Amino acid sequence: MEVVIVADREAAGALVADIVVSHVRPGAVLGLATGSSPLPAYRDLIRRRSEGSLSLAECRAFLLDEYVGLPRTHPESYHSVIRREFTDEAGLDRVDGPDGEAQDIPAEAARYEAAIAAAGGVDVQLLGIGTDGHLGFNEPGSSLASRTRVKTLTRQTRADNARFFDSADDVPRHVITQGLGTILDARHLVLIATGEGKAAAVTSAVEGPVSAFCPASILQLHPRATVVVDEAAAASLQLADYYREAWDNKPAWQRF
Structure with missing residues (x-):
């Protein structure tokens, strides 16, 4: 595992965008997350596309998860969110998500597991x-070998997501999510976390x-x-100095 500590949220987004770009080629398959964490990376990728330095037209993408029972037309369905926040402006047309x-x-x-496999x-x-360490919507207690x-959802996750709805009561209780085993099948995992509210979860994930x-x-x-974490999210990491030293002295040929 490589831990990279950067100055702030925008720097984190720029670095994650660099990593995504390093994988872009005809037929590349991108795994997309929703929520506030990846937004700086999405904005950076959209900027590159608008400047003419990036095309995602020959890529396809899969989403991590979706609320159960929420119509795709609902503004907070992840089908809608990812298009509004990223794929429409990024020119990424082939996007699949759980129904x-x-x-x-x-x-x-x-079906979703089979679709990911069929895409390579x-x-x-x-x-x-x-904040509780969940990945996708795999809440604490999820099997490490789980599939889609x-x-x-826990009460905490619904409270965290209430900002996107009128109230916590409006947040659906159930989701379809890629399992931890499904996530582990991806060839490169890139986690982005920013802000002091994520510091404890980052420390548990990385050093626990x-x-x-x-x-x-x-x-x-x-x-x-x-x-990839900013200084605030890295605040509790015991090996923070080592992570900085390793990144600063990374061989040029190793890149990402």
């Missing part, structure tokens, strides 16, 4: 982290034990995982 309105959720989960797997998966399935109690700790098991 939260499916009548047969297990069948939809199996995900080349680079963007990730955020919840339905999950019940690998445990279902902190689902994001599975990044420690991946052969190519990059964690």
